[in-house]
Amino acid sequence: xxxxxxxxxxxxSRDLIEMCNNVRELMDNATIALLxxxxxxxxxxxxxxxxxxxxxxxxxxxxxxxxxxxxxxxSDLRQVVSxxxxxxxxxxxxxxxxxxxxxxxxxxxxxxxxxxxVALVDELVRLARELGxxxxxxLSDPDPDAAVTLRDADDEVDTMTSYILNVTTNQQWEHSxxxxxxxxxxxxxxxxxxxxxVNVAARTVFLATGMKPEAYLEHxxxxxxxxxxxxxxxxxxxxxRRSRINPGHPLV
Numbered sequence: 001x002x003x004x005x006x007x008x009x010x011x012x013s014r015d016l017i018e019m020c021n022n023v024r025e026l027m028d029n030a031t032i033a034l035l036x037x038x039x040x041x042x043x044x045x046x047x048x049x050x051x052x053x054x055x056x057x058x059x060x061x062x063x064x065x066x067x068x069x070x071x072x073x074x075s076d077l078r079q080v081v082s083x084x085x086x087x088x089x090x091x092x093x094x095x096x097x098x099x100x101x102x103x104x105x106x107x108x109x110x111x112x113x114x115x116x117x118v119a120l121v122d123e124l125v126r127l128a129r130e131l132g133x134x135x136x137x138x139l140s141d142p143d144p145d146a147a148v149t150l151r152d153a154d155d156e157v158d159t160m161t162s163y164i165l166n167v168t169t170n171q172q173w174e175h176s177x178x179x180x181x182x183x184x185x186x187x188x189x190x191x192x193x194x195x196x197x198v199n200v201a202a203r204t205v206f207l208a209t210g211m212k213p214e215a216y217l218e219h220x221x222x223x224x225x226x227x228x229x230x231x232x233x234x235x236x237x238x239x240x241r242r243s244r245i246n247p248g249h250p251l252v
Contacts, residue, residue, distance in 0.1 A: 005066075009076065012062045012083055017139050019055045019090045022048060024132040027097040027193070031125040033104035034186075035118065037111055045101035052094045059087045075210075082207040086139075089196040089203075096193045103182060112182050114175045120164050121183075124190045127157050131197040138201060142208045144216055147201040151213075157194040161187035 026048050033042035063084045103112055113121045131153050138147055164187050167173065168180040205213045 005076070008062065008066055009079060012059065012066065012080070013139070015055055015059050015062065016083055016086055016090075017136065019052065019059065019087065020132070020136045020139055022052045022055065023090050023093045023097065024129075024136065026052065026094055027100075027128060027132060030097045030101035030104065031128070034100055034112055035122060035125065037104070037107075037109055039105060039108050042101045042105040042108070046098060046105070049094060049098055052091075056087060056091055059083070063087070078210060079207055082203040086200050086203050089199045093193055093196045096189045096196075099189050100186065103185065107182070112179075112186070114179050116174075117164065117167070117183060120160065120167075121186065124157065124160055124164075124186070127153060127160065128190055128193055131157075131194050135197045135200050138204045142204045144205045144208045145220075147204040147208075148213050148217060150198050150201040154194045154198045157191060161191045 026045050029041045029045035029048070032038055033040075033045060063080060066080045131150065134146070134150055134153070138150075164183055168183050173180060202213050205211065205216050209216050209219075211219065
């Protein structure tokens, strides 16, 4: 019975990786459309939302089945709950990438980004792609130490968006009000996209350790062992050894 249950959990994990891949591909097409005025890439991005929605619905069904029919406990329950939240983050990331593609299509054949701002927006695109890559790696290998470092990349996105917004509101702004508004929207989309990557990283920390990122960082700094799974394993091993030595000895 537990073997079948683990198979369902593994299938859920594969769905998350597939959903992450789809979101990354959607974002790649959207940002190419943004920077090159490619209508084909904008349409490719928008058409891929259907496949993303199919995976989302499948994940919702899986999660309900695992919670309602299998009664998961301990780490299994942690995995299911974390995965439910991750699906929501990926859904929002896909929606944000779609907004970028729609903006590129709306302004076609004219560029969304003024020539003088292309380098700055290109840096935002690079950071978003790196965050997407790191997020996918975390799903394949839930490493809490790697997960907490995503905050640094998110800080870079926040710094870049703040700078762009400062430029657009400066009295020296030489472009139109429409272009300023478009850049403000783009900043918001990229900022929220990176925030959701950090959310996924936080879910990964909880999945691997049972702690929130702040608690995990404090635990790592203090060196205080706080992994409940490890503590339970030590207790079980101690009582298992005691029962072998003295079969009649009670556990409590």
